[in-house]
Amino acid sequence: MKPILVTCAFAASMLAAPPIVIQNATILTVTKGTLTGSVLIRDGKIAEVGEKIAVPADAKVIDASGQFVMPGIIDCHSHIAADSINEGSVSVSAMVGIEDVLNPADIAIYRALAGGVTTANVLHGSANSIGGKCTVIKLRWGKDAHDMIFQGAMPGIKFALGENPKRAGNPTGQRIGAGNVPPRYPATRMGVEDVIRQAFTDAKAYQQSWKDYNEKIARGEQALAPRRDVTLEPLVEVLEGKRLVHSHCYRADEILMLLRVADDFGFKIRTLQHVLEGYKVAKEIAEHGAGASTFSDWWAYKLEAIDAIPYNAAIMTKKGVIVSLNSDSAELMRHLNDEAAKTMKYGGMTETEALSMITINPAKQLMIDKRVGSIEVGKDADITIYDKHPLSNYAKVTKVFIDGQLYFDRDNDLAERPLREAEKKKLVDKEKEQQRRPTPGAQRRPAA
Amino acid sequence: MRTLTFAILLSVPLLAGQDDSFLIRGATVHPVAGAEIQNGSVLVRDGKIVGVGRNLAAPKGTRIIEGKGLHVYPGMIDSGTDIGLSEIGSIRESVDVGEIGKFDPQLRAEVAINPSSEHIPVTRANGITAVITLPMAAGGDGGGRRGGGGGSIITGQAALVHLDGWTWEEMEVKKSAAMAMRFPTIVSGGGRFGGGDLPPDIAARFSYTEQKKNYETELRELKEFFEQARRYQKAKAAGGKDFRTELKMEAMLPVLEGREPLVVMASRERAIHDAVQFAEQQKVKVIIADPRELGKMGPELKARNIPVILGPTLALPAQEDLPYDSPVTLPGDYFKAGVKFAFGSFSGNNEFSRNLPYQAATAVAFGLPYDEALKAVTLNPAQIWGVGDKMGSIEEGKSADLMVTDGDPLETKTQVKQLYIKGKSVDLDSKHTRLYQKYLNRP
Numbered sequence: 001m002k003p004i005l006v007t008c009a010f011a012a013s014m015l016a017a018p019p020i021v022i023q024n025a026t027i028l029t030v031t032k033g034t035l036t037g038s039v040l041i042r043d044g045k046i047a048e049v050g051e052k053i054a055v056p057a058d059a060k061v062i063d064a065s066g067q068f069v070m071p072g073i074i075d076c077h078s079h080i081a082a083d084s085i086n087e088g089s090v091s092v093s094a095m096v097g098i099e100d101v102l103n104p105a106d107i108a109i110y111r112a113l114a115g116g117v118t119t120a121n122v123l124h125g126s127a128n129s130i131g132g133k134c135t136v137i138k139l140r141w142g143k144d145a146h147d148m149i150f151q152g153a154m155p156g157i158k159f160a161l162g163e164n165p166k167r168a169g170n171p172t173g174q175r176i177g178a179g180n181v182p183p184r185y186p187a188t189r190m191g192v193e194d195v196i197r198q199a200f201t202d203a204k205a206y207q208q209s210w211k212d213y214n215e216k217i218a219r220g221e222q223a224l225a226p227r228r229d230v231t232l233e234p235l236v237e238v239l240e241g242k243r244l245v246h247s248h249c250y251r252a253d254e255i256l257m258l259l260r261v262a263d264d265f266g267f268k269i270r271t272l273q274h275v276l277e278g279y280k281v282a283k284e285i286a287e288h289g290a291g292a293s294t295f296s297d298w299w300a301y302k303l304e305a306i307d308a309i310p311y312n313a314a315i316m317t318k319k320g321v322i323v324s325l326n327s328d329s330a331e332l333m334r335h336l337n338d339e340a341a342k343t344m345k346y347g348g349m350t351e352t353e354a355l356s357m358i359t360i361n362p363a364k365q366l367m368i369d370k371r372v373g374s375i376e377v378g379k380d381a382d383i384t385i386y387d388k389h390p391l392s393n394y395a396k397v398t399k400v401f402i403d404g405q406l407y408f409d410r411d412n413d414l415a416e417r418p419l420r421e422a423e424k425k426k427l428v429d430k431e432k433e434q435q436r437r438p439t440p441g442a443q444r445r446p447a448a
Numbered sequence: 449m450r451t452l453t454f455a456i457l458l459s460v461p462l463l464a465g466q467d468d469s470f471l472i473r474g475a476t477v478h479p480v481a482g483a484e485i486q487n488g489s490v491l492v493r494d495g496k497i498v499g500v501g502r503n504l505a506a507p508k509g510t511r512i513i514e515g516k517g518l519h520v521y522p523g524m525i526d527s528g529t530d531i532g533l534s535e536i537g538s539i540r541e542s543v544d545v546g547e548i549g550k551f552d553p554q555l556r557a558e559v560a561i562n563p564s565s566e567h568i569p570v571t572r573a574n575g576i577t578a579v580i581t582l583p584m585a586a587g588g589d590g591g592g593r594r595g596g597g598g599g600s601i602i603t604g605q606a607a608l609v610h611l612d613g614w615t616w617e618e619m620e621v622k623k624s625a626a627m628a629m630r631f632p633t634i635v636s637g638g639g640r641f642g643g644g645d646l647p648p649d650i651a652a653r654f655s656y657t658e659q660k661k662n663y664e665t666e667l668r669e670l671k672e673f674f675e676q677a678r679r680y681q682k683a684k685a686a687g688g689k690d691f692r693t694e695l696k697m698e699a700m701l702p703v704l705e706g707r708e709p710l711v712v713m714a715s716r717e718r719a720i721h722d723a724v725q726f727a728e729q730q731k732v733k734v735i736i737a738d739p740r741e742l743g744k745m746g747p748e749l750k751a752r753n754i755p756v757i758l759g760p761t762l763a764l765p766a767q768e769d770l771p772y773d774s775p776v777t778l779p780g781d782y783f784k785a786g787v788k789f790a791f792g793s794f795s796g797n798n799e800f801s802r803n804l805p806y807q808a809a810t811a812v813a814f815g816l817p818y819d820e821a822l823k824a825v826t827l828n829p830a831q832i833w834g835v836g837d838k839m840g841s842i843e844e845g846k847s848a849d850l851m852v853t854d855g856d857p858l859e860t861k862t863q864v865k866q867l868y869i870k871g872k873s874v875d876l877d878s879k880h881t882r883l884y885q886k887y888l889n890r891p
Contacts, residue, residue, distance in 0.1 A: 107768050114772045279887045299880075300567065300799050302538040311884035318888070331764045334772075338762075338806060341860040347884070393809035393859055417771060424769060 018058045019047065020404060025064035025385070030071055030352060030359050031374035039069060041381040044403035049375055067398060068389055070355065071374050072118025072382035073336050074362040076293040077246070077273050077326030079123060080108035080333065081148065086125030087132055088168060091185060091195045094157060094234040097133030098122045102145040108330040109148075113139045113408045115334030116384035116397045119150060121326075121366055123273070124158040126248040129165045129186065129195040131158035133234055134246060136366055138382070138402050154367045156270070157234050159247035161254040163304050165192050193257050200265045203235035210236075244270035244367065246293075250304035252280035259288045271365045273326065275316075276308035282319035291322040291365035295332075296339035297346070313357060314347020324362035337390040344391065351391060380404075468495040468871030471506040472852070475515025480522055480826045481841035490520055492848040495871030500842050513852075518865060521822075521857055522841050523577025523849035525608075525829040526804045527757045528737065528792020531571060531579050532561030532609070532616070537797035545584050546600055550666075551673050553699035555604030557581045558623050561616040567798045569878035572611040574802040575851035575864045577874075578621055580757075580792065580833065582606035582628040582711065601670055602629045605699065606711055608833050610849070612869040625833045626711035626735060627703050631726070632666035633719040634659045667722075674730055677704060709733035709834075711757070715766070717743030724748060735832060738794050740766040742778065746785025755832040756782060756789040758824070760800070761810045773814055779824070780815030790829035809858035821858060847871075 020041040027049060028034050040048035040059070055061060079085050083101040087093040102122070112120065118139055124132035136153035168184040186192050209226040216223035237243035245262070249255050249272050262269050269290040272278060276299075278285055278292045285292060294316075299308035313323045325340055327333035336358045343349040343357060363373025372382050381404035388395035400408035470492050477488030479500055491499035491506055506512065535542035544560045561581055571579070583604035605624040613619035634656070677700035683691055684701075702708035712723040714736055724745070727734035736749070738759035749756065763775040771777070782789050791808050793801040800807075808821040830840025839847045848871035855862040867874045 111764070111772045279883075280890075282887075283890070297803070298799065299570075300536055300797055303536055306536060307879075307883060309880040309883050311880065311888075315884065315888055331762065334764075335762060335810070338810075338860060344861050345863065346880075388813075391861065393806050394813045396813045413772070420769070 017043075017404065018060050019056050020062065020381075020401075021053070021055050021059045022062045022064050022069055022383070022385070023055075025067050025069040026389075027375055028068060028070040028351075028355060028390070029375040030355050031376060039375060039381075039383065041383075041401065041404040044381055044405070046375060046377055046379050046381050046383075049377060062399070064385055066387075068386045068395070069375065070116075070384055070386070070390055071359040071372065071379075072384050072400065072402065073116045073358045074119040074121075074324075074366070074368075074373060075112070075117050075327050075333055075336060075358075076121045076271060076324045076362040076365055077123055077328045078112075078120040078330075078333060079125070079328065080112060080120065080330050081106045081137060082122055085123070086127040088125070088127035089184075091128050091165070091168075092130040092199050092231060093124070093128050093132050094130055094199075095132075095231040096124070097135070098124060099133065099135045099149065102135065102137070102148060104141075104143060104145045104148050108333070109139050110141045110408075111330065112333045113141055113400050114397060114410075114413070116337060116386070116390070116400060117333055118382040118384065118400060118402050118407075119363075119366075119368070119372055120333075121156065121246065121362075123156075123246060126158070126160035126164040127168060128160060129192045130199055130235070131160055133157050133243075136368065139407065140402055140405075141407050150368065152368070152371065154244050155234075155237070155242070156244040156246050156366075157238060158273075159196065159245055159258070161192055161247060161249040161258060162189065162251060163302060164248065165195075189251075189254055189257070192254070193261060196258070196261055197264075199232075199235055200239070200261070200267075203232045203239060204265070206232040207236045207239060238267050239265065241267070246271045246273050248273045250274055250276050250308075252277040255281050256284055259284055259290065263288070270367075271324075274328070276305055276312060278321070279309065279312045279315035280307075282316045282321055285316065286320040291324065291361070292316050293324045293326045293362065293365060295328070296325055296342040310342060310346035313343045314349055317343075317349065317353060317357075318347075322361050322364055323357055324365055325357045326362070337386070337395065338393060341391040341393070354391060467511055467873075468848070469493045470511040470513055470871070471504065472513045472515045472520055472850075473504070475518045475520045475852070477520045477842060478522075478822075479842040480823060481843050488520070489515075490842060490848075490850065492850075492868070492871045495848055497842060497844055497846050497848050500844060513866075515852065517854070519853045519855065519857075520842065521575070521851050521853065522826045522839070522846075523851050523867065523869065524575050524804060524825040524857070525790070525833075525840065526571070526576050526579040526793050526801050526825075527790045527829045527832070528759065528794040529571075529579045529581055529798045529801050530557075530584060530796075531567045531581050531611070531798045531801060532563070532565050533557060533581055533583070534797045535562070535565055535567070537799070543797075546603065547583065550600055550669065551602045551696065552583070552600060552604050553602045553627055553703070554695040555583055556607070556623065557583050557604060557628075558607035558609065558616055558620060561607065561609060561619065563613055563615055563619060566879050567801070568611050569875065570880055571798065571801045572867060572869075572874060573864065573876045573878055573881070574805065575853065575857050575867065576611060576801060576804055577849040577851070577867065577869050578608060578610050578839065579801065580606050580608055580625060580829075582626075584628065585630045585713070600630065601632065601666060602627065602673070604628055605708075608835065610869050612872065612874050621839070622833060622835060624702065624708055626709045627699075628711050628713075630713040631719045631723040632663050632670060633714070633716060633722075634663045670726070674700075674704075677701075703732050704730075706731070706733055709735050711735040711737050713737050715740040717741050717745055720745050721748075724752065724754060727754075728752070737792065740775070740778075742781045742785060742787075746782075746787060750786040753788070755828075756787055757792045757829075757832070758782065758789050759792060759794040761807050762800075762803075776810050776814040779808075779811035779821070783816055783820050788828060788832065789824055790832050791824050805858045806860055812858070818858075 022039045037051035038053045083103045087096045123134045134156035136150040137148040271291040275292045297310040316323045340354040340358045343354045360373035363369035383401040385399040386395040398410045473489040477485040489504040530545045533544045585600040606626045606628045608622040608625040609619040680697035714720045714723045737757040761776045765774040812821045827840040830836045850868040852866035
């Protein structure tokens with residue numbers, strides 16, 4: 001009940017908020033070209049975009065002369081705002097989910113916001129062939145965990161192939177079974193395929209058992225409901241197209257393997273994550289209809305990244321794959337615009353293609369492109385303003401709006417610094433004071 | 449594929465051996481040491497720059513390179529890599545960065561540089577013509593990914609090398625540019641992401657009491673090691689018949705005699721302060737590397753002319769409660785303090801060495817003047833590493849390490865069109881471009 005109340009209150013506050021007009025900016029809509037003009041924000045949505053628009057009398061006007069307005073950046077692969085990300089004890093951990101461990105106080109949220117990011121796909125880790133459920137969030141810094149969630153976004157699940165899920169098979173990094181830690185199946189890429197295939201075989205049987213039960217009930221027959229299996233339920237959702245698969249992968253062989261497993265079971269891989277050798281099997285990826293979410297130029301950090309090239313995004317784009325650039329890192333997440341510029345350097349992407357990879361393409365991959373990913377009338381007012389062109393290394397973010405609300409403002413951040421310093425000093429002084437004279441109250445604290 | 453690779457390798461010397469004398473004309477020349485020259489020329493003879501200016505006359509028969517619409521800059525220098533020492537970060541067998549032992553001044557990075565490393569062509573393709581390769585302390589996980597030794601203090605001799613050559617000898621610019629070390633420090637927690645979530649057994653190892661004990665022990669060992677080296681120096685000078693040459697001690701002599709600086713990894717203000725004090729007491733030259741803050745050290749660094757190698761600007765703030773932009777404003781702060789600095793990529797396994805210019809550019813967005821950013825990847829590193837008379841700018845008499853671009857080299861979109869190292873045209877292809885061509889053309 002409480003969440004609904006909160007949502008109502010939240011919606012009401014937005015309705016009451018005056019419209020905002022961002023004026024005199026270069027507007028990079030991403031999907032509808034570039035223009036110099038204004039954006040009108042009303043009730044958290046983009047209400048108008050144009051060279052000349054009428055300013056409502058009650059509007060708050062922001063003069064963005066010389067500045068650049070673009071859609072808020074969408075990171076299709078992040079682990080920020082999560083208290084833990086790997087349930088590594090089992091090879092199939094579909095029963096766990098990020099939504100249960102969202103941490104709205106993670107400072108990485110604010111830092112990413114300051115880098116122009118407004119939406120992130122928060123994924124389970126890559127320790128397991130089939131990992132946990134993922135959650136798409138908006139970086140509404142200051143709100144609680146529930147209000148971070150991107151309502152209406154499709155739920156997802158993380159898969160992982162290659163070195164990471166294999167690692168638990170030989171935890172010492174030596175021969176399988178060496179050392180004191182018992183190995184966990186699988187320890188090879190062959191085993192990874194088997195784990196996924198067996199899980200979906202089980203999921204199909206489980207799906208059938210419910211189908212049979214429901215049919216019996218519908219016929220008025222007596223029947224015992226199958227035992228609920230919370231590990232298989234998300235996989236049934238995958239089979240039924242209700243949950244998106246985001247799979248960590250590197251090598252061409254394992255990418256193809258996963259596509260074929262999905263083909264056999266009749267489901268789709270929504271995104272291949274990292275997918276550093278995606279360029280080798282771009283044709284097959286495009287045919288399957290999977291999206292690819294990759295790094296701009298990471299390479300050489302592990303053996304399965306040995307053939308990673310910075311031209312990956314460009315080749316896959318040229319071969320018809322929808323490509324996004326992700327961070328997988330609280331740091332990289334702060335400058336995805338710089339990463340996008342690298343696709344122009346490596347492979348000759350256009351400015352629009354480059355910007356698409358951090359806006360509309362990840363929106364499509366997460367099936368939220370009706371809501372976000374471009375500056376278009378009717379979409380959520382998730383907007384980032386830069387002082388220079390965002391594909392320049394000299395650009396910095398000045399303001400970020402989510403749902404038409406200002407969540408980051410560089411001027412405010414700078415102005416608040418002395419206050420934060422003063423607050424910190426006060427807290428540190430208080431701590432020092434308490435250490436000098438332990439209060440009776442402190443002793444009454446219950447033992448941990 | 450094997451034949452193809454062989455053919456490509458063969459093409460390098462043919463091209464390189466062809467000529468190291470030429471005239472680039474009609475380009476915008478950015479000497480770094482002086483003002484930009486529109487419609488300028490650079491004359492190169494036998495690998496050296498012999499003329500810079502407008503309308504230079506070239507001796508008859510000189511190869512002419514038309515530079516219309518192009519820009520000529522000095523090649524960039526990355527002051528913090530392990531290029532040649534590390535190929536694939538997670539593969540122990542391919543990593544030779546950190547040796548076993550606390551004090552290893554006798555180790556030479558140069559002799560372990562693999563001239564066939566894939567990192568060399570990949571890095572130089574973005575205009576980086578020389579790098580500092582330095583042995584680094586491994587993490588606490590002895591035998592881990594960075595090499596053998598955890599907890600090393602003096603890690604060995606850093607080499608300054610050109611990113612071209614058939615052997616490391618041919619790559620050499622300065623075999624021992626500095627003695628690399630990490631300064632003992634007390635690592636304090638930086639809040640939630642600064643060690644607060646460590647398991648109890650590990651947290652105990654990192655408790656303040658344990659840290660302080662470890663710090664004091666290491667500091668004592670460091671001083672003792674220097675004292676030992678000084679005794680050795682005296683014994684050697686005395687030349688007694690019992691004198692025995694010890695390579696570990698020999699390697700310290702250039703440091704003690706002020707001929708070779710220490711390059712000290714020191715991230716926090718107190719470590720920087722300690723390192724400066726230590727160098728002062730020991731009367732040795734020092735370069736501070738990869739600091740994460742400046743604190744109140746500005747005046748002291750400036751007064752003592754201590755140069756600094758700044759690490760990645762594209763990094764997270766060192767503490768949870770620092771301003772979000774603290775890593776990018778740091779170079780500007782060092783500049784304002786009047787401290788001389790260069791950039792090093794320090795990315796671990798060199799993955800981001802090729803992004804060195806963007807590291808500099810990001811600092812420009814947050815307060816560092818553009819010219820200073822450019823200097824910090826060209827002339828400043830040359831001067832800091834003691835080769836300011838040989839490279840780092842486009843000036844007569846310097847090595848012809850040149851990059852020819854279609855724009856500002858600090859911008860990602862800019863393409864490096866030609867690259868010269870010691871006047872030789874260097875191949876801009878790498879495994880990355882070859883795989884690109886191969887798979888772009890996959891039917």
